[in-house]
Amino acid sequence: MSTTATAHTNIALIKYWGKKDPILNLPTTSSISLTLEQFYTQTTVTPNTHSDQLILNNLSVDTTRTHHFLNILREQLGHFSPLTVTSTNHVPTSAGLASSASAFAALTGAVTRELGLIRSNESLSRLARRGSGSASRSLYGHFAVWHEGVDDISSFAESLHAPDMPIALVVAEVSSDVKKVSSSEGMRRAMTSPNYGDWLNQSKNQFVDMQAAVMAKDIEKIGSIAEDNALSMHALNLTARQQAFTYFTSETQQILNIIQDIRHQGLLAFATIDAGPNVKIITTLTTAPHVVAALHDKLPQLHIETATSGSGITYD
Structure with missing residues (x-):
């Protein structure tokens, strides 16, 4: 017998960048995300008689992180036999496009x-959070909020129940290479920045403002707040007292400059960037083709996809 689940990636509009409890993956801030239809992970779990195994994109790979998470599920759900986890990622892995979010959300759903x-998805979000914090939000479609909480019970994700709107994300894929600084390590370093406390306070206010913008279907306000939040987050990496770093490449910065030029032309376009060099441009469905054209004009070799609001976890 086997079970298959599909979960989509999500892009944080208000970022999660820091852990107050690394074991429980409790974040230092609450966050808000948009689930993307075009990027997803499909995962099938099948009992076996030997040991946990992970087959990712048709290749047998290291199971350390998956095995650790499955043991957490065994502690929470009761012991179960070893599993073969067969997963297909329709998203570049470890490049800042939230592949771990969709992967652990799908795995949590498939195992249960x-x-x-x-x-319930709320209950699943607590479990998925232990594998990857952002996975808690990938249980839900459209807009989701992850409450930072103070313990395992109070840190969970839920749907924002936001109205439909013509929002789109133009994804500019600078690199699909595995990033040199993992998200967890990046967060650890960023928390040593002297500006981290100020960022937390700013993020709390932006969290409130973003919810209001989403419910008002104000895509321009959504984009503006998201860009400020993301760029401030990446500034922490540059000011870390322990091993300052950046995920940006020269091409990342060039794309940010192009986005500013697009805005000066009167088009709605705002950037958000997670832990990686790839840039996501928040815009509308009607403006997205113009954004794509502007990027291709300056960077003709750039791989670009347009993503739309996605669905929550599903089962086959």
């Missing part, structure tokens, strides 16, 4: 269904 357990 394989065990015959029907859990």
Whole structure:
């Protein structure tokens, strides 16, 4: 018997960048995300008689992180036999496009269904959070909020129940290479920045403002707040007292400059960047083709995809 689940990536509009409890993956801030339809992970779990195994994109790969997470699920759900986890990522891995979010959300859903357990998405979000914090938000479609909480119970994600709107994300893929600084390591370093406390306070205010913008379907306000939040987050990396670093490349900066030029032309376009060099441009469905054309004009070799609001976890 086997069970398959599909979960989509999400892009944080208000970022999660720091852990107050690394074991429980409790974040230092609450966050808000948009789930993307075009990027997703499909995961099938099948019992086996030997040991946990991970097959990713048709290749048998290191199981350390997956095995650790499955053992957490065994502690939470009761012991279960070893599993073969067969996963297909329709998103570059470890390049700042939230592949771990969709992967651990799909794995959590597949395992619980394989065990015959029907859990609410809120309950699943607490479990998925232990594998990857952002995975808590990938249980939901459209806009989701992850409450930072103070313990395992109070740190969970839920849908914002936002109205439909013609929002789009133009994804400019600078690199699909595995990033040199992992998200967890990047967060650890960023928390040593002398500006980290100020960023936390700013983020709390932006969290409130973003919810209001989403419910008002104000895409320009959504984009403006998201860009400020993201660029401030990346500034922490540059000012870290322990091993300052950046995910930006020269091409990342060039894309940011192009986005500013697009805005000066009167078009709606705002950038957000997660832990990696790739840039996501928040815009509308009607403006997205103009953004793509402007990027290709200056960077003709750039790989670009346009993503739309995506659905929550599904099961086959």
